[in-house]
Every structure is written in C-alpha cells, then in structure tokens.
Amino acid sequence: MALKTIRASSMADAASWYCATILLALILLASIRESSNSPTDDDPVRGKQFLQLNRPCDEIYVVGEGETLHTISDKCGDPYIVERNPHIHDPDDVFPGLVIKINPNSGSSNF
Template structure:
C-alpha cells in the first residue's frame, strides 16, 4: 500500500510541474514579442481606440473618458453601474468598468447603411 501512495504522489508532482510549465510557457510567449497590431496602436495613438468592441466588461484605454466611452458604447449610466468609481473625472487606463449598451445599432451596422 505504501508504494501506491508513493506512485500517486509522484504522479501528482509530475502533473503539477507540467501544468506550471505550460502556464509559464504561454505567459512568456504572449508577452515576449508585441504583435503588429499592438505596435500600430501605440504608434497611431487614439485612432485604434474607437475600433474596440464594447463588451460587458470594459477596460479603459489611454485617452478615454467616461463620456467618450458612454457615447461609443451607448451606456449613459456607467457611473451608476460602477460603484467603485467615486469621481467620474478620475478615470485611468486599465480601469475595469461594467457596460450595458442601450444601442441596438453598432458602429458596424451604421457603416453598412
């Protein structure tokens, strides 16, 4: 019975090491070389911000304000839905907010017509 426990412990350690290695490999691979899209975004500045989708969970980009996000995403109640925003003027890149769009027409639909 002791050898079964020893074998199970060895298998558990092996699986843990493999899983940790995979997580490390993926994180290094994703962060090591910027994609062409990332480079063009940083070079062109704000022009790419308006092309981003308005998901329910939204991360504020550089140069964005609650007003511009509200206009773009069609959610006039951003402050009401995000109690962690104490000062609407104190919005910074990386801030995570909840968006519920009231617009049924997206930017893509408007461009098609």
C-alpha cells in the same frame, strides 16, 4: 591522439556557438514579427481589438489611454456607466486599465 581530441573539442565548441547564434537570431526574428503584429500606441485600448474581435464594447470594458466616461458612453451607447460602477467615486478620475461594467447599446435609443 591529443591533437584529434583538441580538434574535435574545437569543432564541438564552434558548432555549439553556431547553434546558439542561429537560435538567438530566430528568437529576435520572432519578437520583431510579434511586435509588428501587435496594436500600435495610436489604438485607444491596446490589445482590445484582438481580444474582442473588433467588437467596440463588451459588458466588461477596460479603459484605454485618453478615454473618459463620456467618450466610452458615446462609443458604447451606455449613459449610466457611473450608476453601474459603484467603485468609481469621482467620474473625472478615470485612468487607463480601470475595469468598468457597461451595458452596451442600452441607451442608444435615448440619444
């Protein structure tokens, strides 16, 4: 009787390890798929493409790496970004993640 209990316990341990291994493999596979579907580091604003459905500018804009107020102004057509954002004290001190308010395409007729 004790031998059957030991075998049943070993089989339960083996099944539990097998399930844990399969679960870990599924989690790793899902994370690999997720990372391959996410934006690359070459994107100027990570994730913005997915969040805004390929619209270049919205009223609330998050500055991406390598962007300046000048490039954002050209991209969105708003030459008055500094005036609309009193929290920007130095126009040269713009960093990734900074949230700014813009009026998309407001100045495109002025160019």
